[in-house]
Amino acid sequence: MSASTSTPAAPPPLPKPVVFATSGLGGMMGWAIVHPANTAAVRMSLASMQGQKLSLLDVVKRDGFKSLYDGLAAGVGRQIFYASSRFGLFETGRDKLHEIRGKTDFAGRVAVGAVTGAMAAIISCPMEVATVRLSNDVTLPAAERRNYTGVFDTIKRIYTEEGFTAFYRGSAPFAQRAALVGVFQVATLDQFKELYANMLHQKKNSISNVFCAAMTSGLIYSIATMPLEASKNRMASQKPDPTTGKLPYTGTLQTLRTVSANEGFLALYNGFLPYYIRCGGHTVTMFIFVQLLRDFYRSTVQKAMVQSGELHSGLAAESSAQSLNQMIRWVMTKEEHCSKIITLVSEYCLCQRVKPAEFSDKKDYTDALVAHHAVMQAAMKAKQSVDPAAADALDHAIGDFAKMYTKE
Numbered sequence: 571m572s573a574s575t576s577t578p579a580a581p582p583p584l585p586k587p588v589v590f591a592t593s594g595l596g597g598m599m600g601w602a603i604v605h606p607a608n609t610a611a612v613r614m615s616l617a618s619m620q621g622q623k624l625s626l627l628d629v630v631k632r633d634g635f636k637s638l639y640d641g642l643a644a645g646v647g648r649q650i651f652y653a654s655s656r657f658g659l660f661e662t663g664r665d666k667l668h669e670i671r672g673k674t675d676f677a678g679r680v681a682v683g684a685v686t687g688a689m690a691a692i693i694s695c696p697m698e699v700a701t702v703r704l705s706n707d708v709t710l711p712a713a714e715r716r717n718y719t720g721v722f723d724t725i726k727r728i729y730t731e732e733g734f735t736a737f738y739r740g741s742a743p744f745a746q747r748a749a750l751v752g753v754f755q756v757a758t759l760d761q762f763k764e765l766y767a768n769m770l771h772q773k774k775n776s777i778s779n780v781f782c783a784a785m786t787s788g789l790i791y792s793i794a795t796m797p798l799e800a801s802k803n804r805m806a807s808q809k810p811d812p813t814t815g816k817l818p819y820t821g822t823l824q825t826l827r828t829v830s831a832n833e834g835f836l837a838l839y840n841g842f843l844p845y846y847i848r849c850g851g852h853t854v855t856m857f858i859f860v861q862l863l864r865d866f867y868r869s870t871v872q873k874a875m876v877q878s879g880e881l882h883s884g885l886a887a888e889s890s891a892q893s894l895n896q897m898i899r900w901v902m903t904k905e906e907h908c909s910k911i912i913t914l915v916s917e918y919c920l921c922q923r924v925k926p927a928e929f930s931d932k933k934d935y936t937d938a939l940v941a942h943h944a945v946m947q948a949a950m951k952a953k954q955s956v957d958p959a960a961a962d963a964l965d966h967a968i969g970d971f972a973k974m975y976t977k978e
Contacts, residue, residue, distance in 0.1 A: 583665075585962050587969030588867055590658035594972065596860030597653020598646050600852045605645050606638035607848040609705045614841030615800045616706050616807055626844055633708055641704030644721040648697035653856060656690035656748070660756045679757035687752020691745040696737035698744055700724045702806040714809070740805030743822040747798035754791030755853055759783045775861060784857045788850030796845055797838040801825040874904035875958050901956070908953040911964075912946050915971075945971045 584592075601608075610629045617624045630638070663682040668674045691698075703724055707715050718724040728736050762783035766772050772779040805819045819825040829837050920942055929935040948967040952960045 584864060584867070585965040586658075586662060587965045588864070589661055590654045591965075591969050591972045592860050592863040592867070593657035593661075594650050594654030595863055596856045596858075597649035597657070597852075599859040600854075600856030601645050601649045601653075602642070603855050604848045604851040605642050606635075607844040607851060608645065608701075609638045609640060611799075611841040611845040611848055612702060612705045612803050613709050614844065615803050616709070617840070623840070637708055640708055641701050641721075644697060644701040644704050644724065647721060648694050648701050651697060652690050652694035652748075655693050656687055656752065657756060657860065659686035659689060660752060660760075664760070676757070676761050679760050680753050683752030683755075683757030684749040685752070687748040687750070687756065688745045690752075691748030692741065695741045695744055696725065698802075699728065699737050699739060699806045702740075702803055703728070706803075706807050739808075740802045743798045743801040743805060743825065746822060747795045747802060750795045750798065751791055754794045755787050755849075758790060759787040759853070759857065762786050777858060777861065780857050780861050781854060784854040785850060788853035789846070791853070792842070792846040792849040795849075796842055797826060798822065799845065800829070800838045800840070804829070870903060870907040872958075872961055874900045874907070875952075875956055875961050904956075905953055908949040908964075911949040911968075915942050915945050915949075941967075941971045 610626050613629050613633070614624045614626070624632075660683055663686050664674060664679060667678050667682060671678065700721055703716065704718055704721065707718055710716075716727070718727065763774055763779055766779055766782045767774040770782070772782070801819070801822055804825060805817075808817055808819055810817055819828065826838065829835075920939075924935075924938050924942060926932075926935050929938065944967045945964070948960070948964040952964045954960075
């Protein structure tokens with residue numbers, strides 16, 4: 571059968587830099603949508619520490635709708651580390667376990683999800699503390715406010731005023747919650763995608779398949795993790811007792827027991843509605859964005875190179891005019907999207923985002939310039955070649971570029 575009419579080969583697996591980069595970008599895009607719900611959930615949860623009970627409308631009336639975006643920069647920054655490592659490490663660990671065991675079952679997904687979720691929490695805990703502080707500072711009495719001016723001011727002041735260990739205050743419940751998230755969100759999402767693909771005859775990893783699986787896993791993990799979320803918020807925002815100098819909450823179990831004894835177990839579910847909106851909403855939006863980004867990657871640079879190679883083989887075999895036409899179209903597609911990458915980096919990133927004033931020293935500024943230039947060079951080489959290795963080099967450069975860019 572001719573190359574022009576044969577069934578297309580299955581797309582190759584995504585390179586690891588693309589897996590991590592799309593995970594982080596998808597998490598950031600999803601978080602930008604659900605951040606107001608997270609802010610409301612944190613405030614409602616922490617209000618119970620002061621004997622208050624707030625509804626979502628109470629929060630908006632008291633602080634104003636705009637205040638729900640307090641800490642947005644820290645929240646998005648957290649996703650750079652948390653979403654990319656949580657989802658990226660899960661997929662890497664799942665695939666490695668499949669190589670070792672020869673199969674991927676629910677038990678394996680649960681184990682990998684728990685371990686990689688906890689690892690992601692430890693990596694991103696400093697940004698989590700900054701997010702909680704920024705989101706809740708405006709709700710404190712005027713005399714108790716820390717009056718942070720932004721994410722970098724928050725990080726700097728926590729380090730100078732309280733020490734490095736303050737970044738990991740509440741890390742135990744955060745890591746425990748993240749382990750549960752790895753199980754109830756990431757692992758169950760992976761399982762539900764297969765389940766719905768079989769039961770509802772959906773195409774796996776289609777947008778409808780990802781949406782259904784994400785809605786289900788978001789509800790399950792919201793219910794399972796809310797008590798740990800409440801404990802983490804209390805531990806992250808607490809202050810030492812002015813008389814004894816001791817912190818009221820010292821560990822996860824102690825926090826859970828203290829809150830349950832003093833306020834009732836359901837106090838740990840204060841703010842559940844906005845928390846579910848945040849969890850379910852972020853689960854759905856993040857994984858849909860991740861899938862859209864990966865579909866875009868597969869349908870442009872990577873597919874163009876693979877198809878060009880296959881069509882060239884068909885052309886050599888039969889000199890088909892159709893094969894030649896298709897090969898030219900794929901080359902043009904590759905050219906177009908590599909040009910878009912170069913334009914985006916040169917005209918937007920370098921002109922508007924990479925500025926000396928945004929960096930702490932000249933070395934960081936220089937490193938950012940080098941990383942951006944490497945992407946443009948790799949994109950140009952990808953334009954000039956049909957070797958898939960050039961696409962892999964571009965993937966790697968984009969991964970490095972993303973790390974530098976998101977640190978700005």
